[in-house]
Amino acid sequence: MTIHQLSIFIENRSGTLIKVLEALKEANIQIIASTIADTAEYGILRIVCAEPMRACEELKKAGIAVAISDVFALQLDNKPGCAADVIELFSKAGISITYIYSFLYGGKGILVFRTDNTELARETITRNNLPFIDENALAL
Amino acid sequence: MIWNQNKECMSRDEMSALQGKRLHKIVEYVYHNVPFYRNKLQEMDIRPDDIQTIEDIRKLPFTTKKDLRDNYPFGLQAAPQSEIIRVHASSGTTGNPTIVGYTRKDIGVWSECMARCLTAYGITRDDTFSVAYGYGLFTGGLGAHYGVEHLGASVIPAGTGNTEKHLKLIRDLGITGIACTPSYALYLAETMDKMGIRKEDLKLRSGAFGAEPWTESMRKEIEERLGLKGYNLYGLSEIMGPCVSYECQEQNGSHINEDHFYPEIINPVTLESLPNGQSGELVFTTLTKEGMPLLRYRTRDLCSLMPGQCNCGRTSIRMSRIEGRSDDMLIIRGINVFPSQVESVVLSMPEFAPRYLLVVDRVNNLDTLQVQVELRQEYFTATFDTPAAIDDLEKKLASKLKSVLSISAKVQLKAPGTIERSQGKSAHIIDKRKL
The missing domain is CATH 3.30.2130.10 (VC0802-like)
Structure with a gap:
């Protein structure tokens, strides 16, 4: 009924989104869907991807603030x-x-x-x- | 006009003699009434009778903000509590405020010194004077207020905030003098523009500005936009409050009420005394205070002393503008803010890494404080998948900061690992104010 979604805190400045995408690319994880809840200073990037648990671990290793939401x-x-x-x-x-x-x-x-x-x-x-x-x- | 010709225009010899006599008395007083000072003096093998002239002051130990903190709340108070009629508090470096108790005589000296300042600003009993410093624990409001009453002018206790109503009163009541922070004076000017009030509609002619650093160009702008003459007013709550020194019509250095507050300039590193004219850290000894007398209190303000008779006729020594601080204290909207206060709040919340950055700026003439903190990776959990949850976390920190700092700060959350680990204390601060 539920799936695992990655929720990622990213600041609104150049270079923050690519850091996330690079880490997923490095781990060979495909993004299926993504959206962002944006505010004036930061955004919460939400990603549905293959192997979400492994993706989460990889992003954590890259020092990114990430959590799994159901x-x-x-x-x-x-x-x-x-x-x-x-x-x-x-x-x-x-x-x-x-x-x-x-x-x-x-x-x-x-x-x-x-x-x-x-x-x-x-x-x-x-x-x-x-x-x-x-x-x-x-x-x- | 001079309020107290006798003291403000005293010959140098007479002043030195008076200071020497008062210094001996105050050392004797703290020796017998403040264990902190008695222990210090005994350790240094100094007895009150060793202090006879003002030159002997160099034998005495220094007092620092840390001493006040370590002896919180009343450890440095000399007078018994029954003699204390008022208590003020200013922010401390680790959350403990500095508590200053005043006897009835202290309040009298304060009012007298403040009346001298106001008279130098051209204020007389015919004036209507608005005090727009904060009233309360901060010494600005009540300190200036009592001085105006002592002088005999009509005081309008406006306080801060409610600027439009205040401006209406300035116009409708024909208020001629005002005391506030220089940044608030500029904010008044902005509000005047918005309300369509011209300086020609106002009778303001004299302003006492202090409690935060300001510059000659700010003075020009304030004078031009409000149509008054702006004078510096210096003070600090540990020593008394506003009234310690004041500019006269010459606007060339601030005359120190040196019969009550004896100034010295030292090298903040070696602690050696520096000659007049040289810049260093300003040190004050209270010569007459009963509630909380302080010996050689290190203000951390950097400036120089200017001897010589002033064209106004006063002989008292003057101090230059404050050139900076010898510690990392920030003065934001007139309130002392120490980075260590922010640090203690940030450390109390496990959601944040023990790193922070303070960004101070001046927007539309009002100081702003932004506190950047780093979210700790392991505390970023599923509950934080909406901006509302992040906002709540920011608000929680902002409200804790507000209660510790007494001013509001805007919190900005940063991703883990994005705030540089600072090498020194000052690396925690970016002060963008152009002063």
């Missing part, structure tokens, strides 16, 4: 309205989405998100039989 990943049809239908279920259950992003994978839309109530979110996914993606399915 985030939900639902697999939706690549059609208009699918995201709205799913999120509506969470909204009705009184769950707030902390952050969300999506990417295309194998012809399907993958919706990645964190909520303010993990337990209730799990329940909602189970009750509605929402199609989630297994992390191993993402491994290349």
Whole structure:
């Protein structure tokens, strides 16, 4: 139901992003999706990649502030309205989405998100039989 | 105008004799009332009777901020608590503030000295004078306030903040004099521009500026924009507060109230006394203080002494502008800030590496302090995957800093390993203020 996401603290200045990307390249780890939550002074880079645990270790070795977060990943049809239908279920259950992003994978839309109530979110996914993606399915 | 012709224009011989007499008395007083000084003097084999003339002062030990800290809170107080009628506190280097107790006589001397300053600034009992220093533990507000009352002018206890209302009062009440930090004076000028108040609308003609370093070009700008004459006012809470020295109409060096505060200049490294005219660390001995008298207190301020009669008629010795500090203390918005205070806060939070960088700047004439800290890699956990969580951490540090420093600092979080390990103390500081 959840996948491992890398959350990385990077300062807003030239050279910080490349340091992260170089470390992943060095370890031969492929990035599947990424997004950044940016503020005036720093950003939190969020990455879905192959072998997240090994990626995390490699980044730590490079001295980067990185943590593994468990985030939900639902697999939706690549059609208009699918995201709205799913999120509506969470909204009705009184769950707030902390952050969300999506990417295309194998012809399907993958919706990645964190909520303010993990337990209730799990329940909602189970009750509605929402199609989630297994992390191993993402491994290349 | 001179407030106390007798003291301010005393002949040099008479002044030296008075200082010698008072020095003997104060040494005798601390010897019998302050164990710290008695032990020090006994160790050096000095008895009060060895001190008879002002030249004998060189035999005496120095007192440092560290001595005040080590004897926190009342260890250097000479008068019994029943005689203390007021207590002020200024920031210390490790979180412990410096506590200064004043007897009724001390408050009287302070008011007298402050009245001398104000008179030199051209203030008389016909003036309406606004005190825009902070009131409270800081000596600026109440110190200036009592001086204005003693002089007999009308005091407006404006304090800091609420600048628009203050400007309205300056205009509507026809306030003629003001005491504040030089940076606050420039902030007043900015606010005037915003409110559409011209200097011609105001009756201000004299300003007492101090509590932070300022320059000749700042003076010109303040005088031009506020339409007044700006005078330096120097003081430090350990010695008394604002009133220790003051500029006269000549604006050429600050006259020291040397019948109460005896100045010396020393080499801060070798501690040897330096002749007049040479720059070094300013040292004060309180000649008349009862609450917390100090012998040869090292101010850490660097300047030189200027002997000789001034064109204003005063014979008292003058001190030059403060040229710098012999330690790493910063004066930000008039408040003393020591990097070690920031260090103690940063070290108390395990989320941060024991490294920091202080960036001081002046934006729109107000000092700003930014504290850069490094996030510790092992404390960056899954809970920090949103900016809100990072902001909370920054706010937690900012609020701790505020309670220790008494001024707000902006916290900036840096990635692990990005703040250079400093070689010396000063490497913790980037002061961008152009002074």
